[in-house]
Amino acid sequence: MSKKFAEYQKFNLSDINKQVCQDWENGNLFKKSIDTREGYPSFIFYEGPPSANGMPGIHHVMARTIKDTFCRFKTMQGFQVKRKAGWDTHGLPVELGVEKKLGITKEDIGKKISVDQYNAECRSEVMKYTREWTLLTKKMGYWVDLDNPYITYDNKYIESLWWLLKELYNKGLLYKGYTIQPYSPAAGTGLSTHELNQPGCYRDVKDTTVTAQFKIKGDKFGDNAYFLAWTTTPWTLPSNTALCVGPKIDYVVIKSANPYTGAEATYIMAKALVSNYFGPKKAEPFEIVGECKGTDLVGIEYEQLIPWVNPGEGAFRVIPGDYVTTEDGTGIVHIAPTFGADDAFVAKKAGVPGLSFPTKKGELRPMVDMTGKFFLLSDIDDEFVKNNINTELYKEFEGRFVKNAYDPNLTDKDETLDISICMMLKQQGKAFKIEKHVHNYPHCWRTDKPVLYYPLDSWFIKTTACRDRMIELNKTINWKPESTGTGRFGKWLENLQDWNLSRSRYWGTPLPIWRTDDGSEEICIGSMEELMAEIEKSVAAGVMSENPYKHFKVGDFSKENYAPENIDLHRPYIDSIILVSKDGKPMKRETDLIDVWFDSGSMPYAQLHYPFENKELIDTRSYYPADFISEGVDQTRGWFFTLHAIATMVFDSVAFKNVISNGLVLDKNGNKMSKRLGNAVDPFGAIEKYGSDPLRWYMMTNSAPWDNLKFDEEGVEEISRKFFGTLYNTYSFFALYANVDGFTYAEPDVPTEERQEIDRWILSLLNTLTREVQDALESYEPTRAGRAIQDFVTENLSNWYVRLNRKRFWAGKMDKDKLSAYQTLYTCLETVSLLMAPIAPFYADRIFRDLNAATGRHNVESVHLATFPKYNEAMVNKRLEEQMELAQKLTSLTLALRKKADIKVRQPLSHVMIPTTVQNIKENLESVADLIKAEVNVKEIKTVEGSDGILVKRIKPDFKKLGPKCGKAMKSVAATLQALPQEEIRKFEENGVYTLCIDGNNIEVSTADVEIFSEDIPGWLVANDGNLTIALDITVTEELRQEGLARELVNRIQNMRKQSGLNITDKINITVCADAEYCRAIEAFAEYIKQQVLGLSITTADTLEGAQEWDVDGKKISVKIEKA
RNA sequence: AGUCCUUUAGCUCAGUUGGUUAGAGCACCACACUGAUAAUGUGGGGGUCGGCAGUUCAAGUCUGCCAAGGACUACCA
Structure with a gap:
């Protein structure tokens, strides 16, 4: 019994999705796809770890489809592609x-x-939604090893991180620094930049701002001269220790007066901003008396504006800073190094101290304490208070909160510290201008209160030391799109800052550094072995009473030994460990955790527990670096950077060779999806409704992965219908007839040269397609690949090949030609299933299995274990492709003419005329003439030479060729050529060259520089497409009319056959009752009719019982068919 | 504020090294087809290629500026 191709009653991609999913599970196919590639070259892929404490969204389907597509593609190309899943858990x-x-x-x-x-x-x-993630992974067909994922909270993972940190430490790249960071006094914690970038954190606030007068020392500008500097945070003015100018900015010296007191004075400020402060509308007259550059001001000293605290040597002078602009303010910037990152930077560079208080606890703090208020005198070191603080002045302000929001007893309506200070300055005649100002300011997303920029102790990785190497290595990475690598990422590297590792939290990887209280000695731990040894020392020295990790066995890498029940490297356990210094002093762990980005950037090593296990995989570069990674473009400075930074600093290598940074998934209106707006698409619902394949296909083909995708469900539906539906129809058509004919591809291949041209044509296109898909996928452009496949299936395979060849499948016996048709269509379907498998893994497998089940041509059970098709150049015939394109164009033109003349395709016409002088077209035409004739129902195609004079010719200049030759004269040349009379064109054609006279210059044009074609044939019905012209003879002769009528009858009989439920192979007898003309037509075409409808006999009768009536072009006919 | 991306038909997108009628699909309208039929074909309307300026014989394409949308980074008086 011969095997059959599966035939389906309905087409539901969602169901297919489920079935195929089940098949994969049953067959353990993912594992097989890796195991069967054992010993083959590796294609190394790294999975960026998602966090499972949130539900997966539709954008995850996007990101994972990209990853999956290339992993499947490479697997099919014969690589072994291991894919370890990972979870970001801290x-x-x-x-x-x-x-x-x-x-x-x-x-x-x-x-x-x-x-x-x-x-x-x-x-x-953190693993709350693991189930949902696993489910989505399976449903969407993302093949990744979920059974052995790397988990960042795992002790082994942490140990690898420690090793990496120690490497950095040993290289001197890990240091502790004191920097200005966003800090939330209300929450009592520093904030990461990530937190500051939460939606809604930056808000417009209205603050009181002041332009203050800083009195210049000495008499260089007279004895009453001031710098003007503006600030939006007047509460930082008591901490002022410097003023900053732009070296290249022009400054002016102005004689005027204080608007509040009227006191005459000399002011210095940026020239470009003078009009903001002085002018005819202002109360005080002014006069510019001098001008200089910022450089000239550098070094000038001034008197402390608010003399509460003595900051020490080097303060109160003008320093340079490149970041100073003349966009607002005065072009002179007030510097409080303890409250601004830029301030701290320029001050440090110039050797200006910040203003700090030593507290009674022995810490060094700025004027503001950790709760956000000016320090109470009682909290400050007594000695310092005595020597450096003017308590008379300061005590009036001590304990004031710098923002009302921090003070539990104050509201927005109360006077702010800013206002108090402004009032004080005004009274003292030191305020030049006080006004409200709206600006954008970050808020703590937890407390909703404003953030403070505050100096904190942090551990840093000195990434700046490796900046050049990072830039260099980055140039070897293939970025998709390129601009992300050179632009966003490249620029980021160029402006690299040191990496602030510290986080003052609980749930994360602890920093493995222990220090003595005075910071004189410290140790960085790089392994459990080291830690155990140090603990033993500590126990021996009596610093610790016992080893809390005593059950841990060094060198035992079993799961049990590293299980959290046995050891836990997290806080608080790790904090209970006190080590001992060389001098016998206790060392406590620095309480910081490390940035979670370090966790994910370390995954190439930590996922392998490197270097404790799998050392050779990294050292021999057999599982490192990655050939391919892909994540959202938002990871550019996240995961992509941390991977790159750690790889460069520790291994002097790239971490990945190819990377796709994909765009966002927006809603169909281009808005960001969010649960709050209710426009988020549920991936589970979408998969259930459409199946994963259309979803994946839509996402890959609608726009390039790196462009944002405007997700529109209608687009997914369209893909379902247009692409998958068409493919399904094509398969069904094939299966239906192949089963009737018992085709199982058992016969040897019909030699290519013995196949019809149209077969060779589609096979040629198929190979061209294969190459294009392979090229596209190899250059990480899934969109191009998908679109090419889609185009081939819908346009060429279904709409042209199948449509034109339907009769070959249903008529006649199994001869060589029919076999060729089956083999050709089979090859196309099979190849398409292979080509599309990386993007649409489910339906591709369905088709592949259904085809292979009947033919057994592949000895693999799934398309995903098969080999990706190889481009066969011998099958490609560009000539044939051109010919068919010509046929398609001519067919379309002819059909358009029929439409214009209102003549149905069923009515045969005698001929079309195609004027052409181009030999190439003529030859191409000959080989496809039969196709065209059949398609447009015309008896003959005639080509006409131009010389007989019936054609009206036109010249179209080839701008690309003539342009460089003619230059400025191009326009006139074109106009002259296009206006050339018919005789001149003829001469031109005869001579091959033509001389034009443009503006007195002769320009010689050859026939190669132009296209000459006929555009019109007087008296004919004519259509044009480019330089192709056809004319249709619309005369319907008596014979043609008869044939037309016969065809109409065939059409009606076929309808009746179908209606009456006859089998497609049943034979019938026909009786017709019609007028005389129709009867003559039936008589003349009786054989034709019988053959078309499987009729044994056809007779005409005057009257007819039980017949069906039809109307054909206004004629009434009755037709009766009976099964023979 | 900086960097990058996007902007072409009502919608989603193509558009090669600049070259002269700017394309496709969807949607819409009309017609045809009816042994692939919950398919299919043909025709039609629809465009100041975001705006302005420049380079050029020639700009959707190259340059500059501007605008809108988005992402990232930063937050500065």
């Missing part, structure tokens, strides 16, 4: 999720709940 979102769930705040940790319990909550919270 960090703020997790902590916040837990705090929300438990209804606690950060302050409650260690009070209402122990750190221990808190971390346990985090550990479970």
Whole structure:
């Protein structure tokens, strides 16, 4: 019994999705796709770890489709592609999720709940949606090893991180620094830039600003001269220690007076901003008396504006800063190094001290304490108060909160510290201008209160030291799109800052650095072995009473040994470990955790527990660096950067060779999706509704991965219908007839040269397609690949090949020609299933399996274990492709003419005329003439030479060729050529050259520089497409009329056959009752009719019982068919 | 504020090294086809190629400026 091709009653991609998914599970196919490639070259892919504490969204389908597509493609190309899944488990979102769930705040940790319990909550919270993620992964067909994922909270993972940190430490790239960071006094914690970039954090606020007068020392500008400097944070003025000018900016010296007091004075400010402060509309007259550059001002000293605290040597002078602009303010910037990152930077460079208080606890703080208020004198070191603080002045302000929002007793309506200070300055005649100003200011997303820029201690990685190497290595990375690599990423590297690693939290990788209290000695731990040894030392020295990790066995890499029940490297356990210094002093761990981005950037090594296990995989570069990674473009400075930075600094290598940074998934109106707006698309719903394939296909083909995708469900539906529906129809058509004929591709291939031209044509296109798809995928352009496949299937295979060849499949016996048709169509379907498999893995597998089940041509069970098609150049015939294109164009033109003349395609016509002098077209035409004739139902195609004079010719200049030759005269040349009379054109054609006279210059034009074609044939119905012209003879002769009628009858009989439910192979007898003309037509074409409808006999009768009536062009006919 | 991306038909997108009628699909309207039929074909309307300026014989394409939308980074008086 011969095998059959599966035939389906309905087409539901969602169901197919589920079935194929099940087939994969049953066959353990993902594993097989890796195991069967054992020993083959590797294609190395790294999975960027998502966080499972949020539900997966539709954009994850996008990102993962890209990853999956290339991994499948490379697998099919014969590479072994291991894909280890990963989970990002540390960090703020997790902590916040837990705090929300438990209804606690950060302050409650260690009070209402122990750190221990808190971390346990985090550990479970972080994997909250693992089930959903796993489900989505399977449903969308993302093949990744979920059974052995790397998890960033894993002890082994942390140990690898420690090793990396120690490498950096040993290279001197890890240091502790004191920098200005965003800090939320209300929450009592520093904030990462990531937190500051939460939506809604930056808000417009209205603050009181002041332009203050800083009195210049000495009499260089007279004895009453001031610098004018503007600030939006007047509360920082008591901490002022310098003024900053732009070296290249022009400054002017102005004689005027203080608007509040009227006191005459000399002012210095940027020339470009004078009109903001002085002018005819202002109260005080002014006069510019001098001008200089910023450089000239540098070094000038001034008197302290608010003399509360003595900051020490080197303060109160003008320093240079490149960042100073003349966009607003005065072009002179007030510098409080303790409250601004830029301030601190320029001040440090110029050797200007910041203004700090030593506290009674022995810390060094700015004027503002950690709760956001001016220090109470009682909290400051007594000695310092005595020597450096003017307590008379200061005590009036001590304890004032710098923002009302920080003070539990104040509201927006109360006078702010800013206003108090402004009033004080005004009274003292030091305020030049006080006004409200609206500006954008960051707020803490947890407390909703403004953020303070505040100096904090942090650990940094000195990435700046490796900047050049990073830039160099980046040039070897293939970025898709290129602009992200050179632009966003490249620029980022050029302006690289040191990487602030510290996070003052609980749930994260602890910084493995232990220090003595005085900071004189410290140790960086790089492994468990080291830690255990140090603990033993500490126990021996009596610093610790016992080793809390005593059950851990060094060198035992079993799961049990590293299980959290055995050891836990997280806080608070790790904090209980006190090590001992060489001098016998206790060393405590620096309480910081590290930035979670370090976690993910370390995954190439930590996922392998490098270097403790799998050392050779990295060292021999057999699993490193990645050939390919892909994530959202928002990861450019996130994961992409941390991967690159760690690889450069520790391994002097790139971490990845090819990278796609994909765009966002927006809603169909181009808005960002968000749960709040309710425009987020649920990936599970979408997959259920459409199936994963259309979704994946839509995402890959609608726009390039790196462009944002405007997700529109209608687009997915369109893909379903247009591409998958057409492909399904094509397959169904094939299966239907192949089963009737018992075709199972058992016969040897019909030699190419013995196949019809149209077969060779589609096979030629198929190979061209194969090459294009391969090229596209190899250059990481899935969009181009998908679009090419889609175009081939819908346009060429279905709409042209199948449509034109339908009769070959249903008529006649299985001869060589029919076999050729089957083999050709089979090859196309099979190849398409292979080509599309990386993008649409489900339906591709369905078709492949259905085809292969009947033919057994591949000895693999799934398309994903098969080999990607190879381009066969011998099959490509550009000539044939041109010919067919010509046929398609001519057919379209002819059909358009029929339409214009209102003559149905069923009515045969005698001939079309195609004027052409181009030999090439003539030859091409000959080979496709039969096709065209059949398609447009015309008996004959005639070509006409131009010389007989019936054609009206036209010249079209070839601008590309003539342009460089003619230059400025181009326009006139074109106009002259186009206006050339018929006789001149004829002469031109005869001579091959023609001389034009333009503006007195002779220009010689040859026939190669122009296209000459006929545009019109007087008296004929004519159509043009480019330089192609056809004319249709619309005369319907008696014979043609008869044939037309016969065809109409065939059409009606076929309809009746179908209606009456006859089998397609049943034979019939026909009786017709019609007028005389129709009867003559039937008589004349009786054989034709019988053959078309499988009729044994056809007779005409005067009257007819039980017949069906039809109207053909106004004629009434009755037709009756009976099964023979 | 800086960097980058996007802007072509009502919608989604093509548009090669600049070359003269700016394309496709969807949607819409009309017609045809009816042994692939919950398919299919043909025709039609629809465009100041975001705006302005420049380079050029020639600009959707190159340059500059501007605008809108988006992303990232930063936050500065």
